[in-house]
Amino acid sequence: MIDKEVTTADEAVADVTDGATIMVGGFGPPGQPTALIEALLRKGVRDLVIINNNAGAGGAAISDLFAAERVRKVICSFPKAIGSTVFDELYLAGKIELELIPQGTLAERIRAAGAGLGGFYTRTGVGTELTEGREVRRIDGVDYVFEAPLHADFALIRGHRGDRLGNMVYRKTGRNFGPIMATAAATVIAEVDQLVERGELDPETIVTPGIYVDRILDVTRHNEEARR
């Protein structure tokens, strides 16, 4: 029997170690796996490399992880955030490393890793300082720059509904990086608003097939338990 359900966020992230590279879903608050990030903070792991669109924005949990100086390096497209100066202070004090990647290239590098590709050539960033020193290839008269796949040890993502096989659907703009991160990490841990019985999700609408997901947490039930 396949049962990927975990009942607590702490159990879900129990094997994350210091120095791990972790993809974290979310673009702003939607899609941010808050309960899993909080568990990561409680676990106390450090020297983390975080791959996210932003750098500590999108909610208190991710902001706290940065503020606690658990993150050695962030790989993102847009570290600036309205209403959060945590990253700015760490960065200007030289306490955190930043690898800045154009957003579409970040997404496609993740997708390439998950799809088993050795990289791709893109026009994005050609002739800019973000691609300096990298291989440029002219294809049909147009310059493209080479981008390598981006893998991670873990992906922490959030969906709307899921089942014990790991099948998932998302909700509105909460989908963002979840489906691609689910394909690109060695261990994929998801939290969902609601875990349903096998067979309840319409196969035609499943966005992340369960094959990609290793652990799945019903975050509503988890939060109710935590309050008791």
Added chain:
Amino acid sequence: MTRLTREQIAARVALDIPDGSYVNLGIGVPTLVADFLPSDREIILHTENGLLGMGGAAIGDEIDEDLINAGKIYVTETPGASYFHHADSFAMMRGGHIDVCVLGAYQVSQSGDLANWRTNSPTAIPGVGGAMDLAVGARKVYVVMELLSKTGESKIVSECTYPLTGRACIDRAYTDVALFEFGGERPLVREIYDDITLDELIAQVGIPLDDGR
């Protein structure tokens, strides 16, 4: 002085967006363009975080915690909207499926280079977001900005001194003073709004401009 306001610039851009277009609007003044799209045209707005068919800002009961735009503001969805993940969203942009994007700019060069993601300030936090993808991917790249910086320098320059977002990617720059078109040997002045002559505009910008009016 009859320079255009930010709203008037946005309204001017809106006139150039044809019926049936798929459009991405950047953060700031570009977002205002949505308020001026002619109601008799069916125009679909794309937001990089995975939505086609974005509606206006969400107010009160309309707010859904899972529905925001690229500026992380609560928005609404329109009938016929669709959601997709980030790699698909940027494939739409890079793949030439977005008809028009409207972006802000720090500088625009005479050859249509765009600089809009980073200043040279040592204390500024660099952030690029989706700007480089839009610059190379959208079929038409429109820039909106004030022609002069706060210190009175032209933002249309011979060569950008700020780090580039993309090379020779801009089609038009809509400013408070004039409308410029790129792609030729020199920028082409399409419209002048201020009570100045072309020669006075050339003196302000400081580089040769062609008259395309």
